[in-house]
Amino acid sequence: MSQTLSFPVPSAVGSLDQYIQSVNRIPLLTEKEESDLAHSFREQDDLEAARKLVLSHLRLVVAIARGYLGYGLPHADLIQEGNVGMMKAVKRFDPDRGVRLVSFAIHWIKAEIHEYIVKNWRLVKIATTKAQRKLFFNLRSMKSSSSTLQGDAVLAVAQQLGVKPEEVREMETRLSGQDMALESGPDDEEERFAPIAYLADPHAEPSEVLAQRQYARLQDEGLHQALAGLDDRSRTIVQRRWLAEGDSATLHELAAEYGVSAERIRQIEVKAMQKMRTQLAALA
Incomplete structure (x- = not known):
């Protein structure tokens, strides 16, 4: 019976090379x-049968993952994502369709590896639509040199992949860009040239913005409270001297209005301002 097959399990290995030797x-x-095994898994939910199907195809995952090393991501991570795709393939595999699992699994293995590469190749996701992903995984292999595609070459690639020429040019730009660290490294002496030095705006820092808004709110509320603590004459003098939207009133204008001397208006103003400062200080 096929269920009695013995499989060495590639676990507790010390390196990637040992893992690859183990799966081979x-x-x-x-x-x-x-x-x-596939019928046993589908009809009896035999997890041991599913495990054997996965294990017997781990070498396929290693071979496919090796083809994506040019993206600069760890081989072990590529294999791990491919193994996830292999498990998904086993779960969906129907042996009655007359197709071997190796042929069916290739799509699922590549799909998981593609997803991992797109998410991790750059800090900013480089391909989000189906057309962009097709371009991402085919553009470099279709170029005859490392130079930027121009004119007829752009049209040829677009026609072959079934996308728009402007999408080819945009992906060319994305592929040619590089991630840049916002801050300099601990050993970098040219700290003033790091982007953080010339892009940062200390006045736009979120916590400072919130603090300024809170301070302004407290000041506004405090001002109203301080004005409310004054008598009517003192409040009117302060408002017309310091809070008027247009031209503020002079001491002599207010003196004529209240029938007192300008010096008396000044004394009332000073006393009112001192009282308001005391109340505002208590709110700080």
Whole structure:
């Protein structure tokens, strides 16, 4: 019976090379063994059968992952994502369709690896639409040199991939860009040239903006409270001297209005302002 097959499990290995050697020692399944295991998993929910199907195809994952090393991401991470795709393939595999699992699984393995690359190749996600992903994984291999595509070459690539020429040019720009650290490293002596030095706006820092808004609110509320604590004459003098929207009133204008001397108006103003400062200070 195929269910009695013995599989070495690639676990507790010390390096990636040892892992690859381990999975390469796992025996391949015959078509009948594969079919029996797949039926056992689909019809009886036999997880051991599913495990054997996955293990027997781990070398396929390693081979596919190796083809994506040019993106600069860790080989081990690519293999791990491909293994996830392999498990998804086993879950969806139907042995009665007359297709071997190896052919069916390639799509799922690549799909998981593609998703991982798109999310991790750059800090900013480089491809979000289906057309952009097609361009991302085909553009570099279709170029005959490292130079930027121009004119007819752009049109040829666009036609071959079924996308717009402007989408080809945009992806060219994205691929040619590089991530840049916002702050300089701990050993970088040219700290003043790091982007943080000339992009930062201390007045736009969120916590400072909130603090300024809170301070302004407290000042506004405090001003109203301080004015409310004055008598009517003192409040009117302060408002017309300091809070008027147009031209402020002079001491002599207010003196004539209240029938007192300008010096008396000044004394009332000073006393009112001192009282308001005391109340505002208590709110700070």
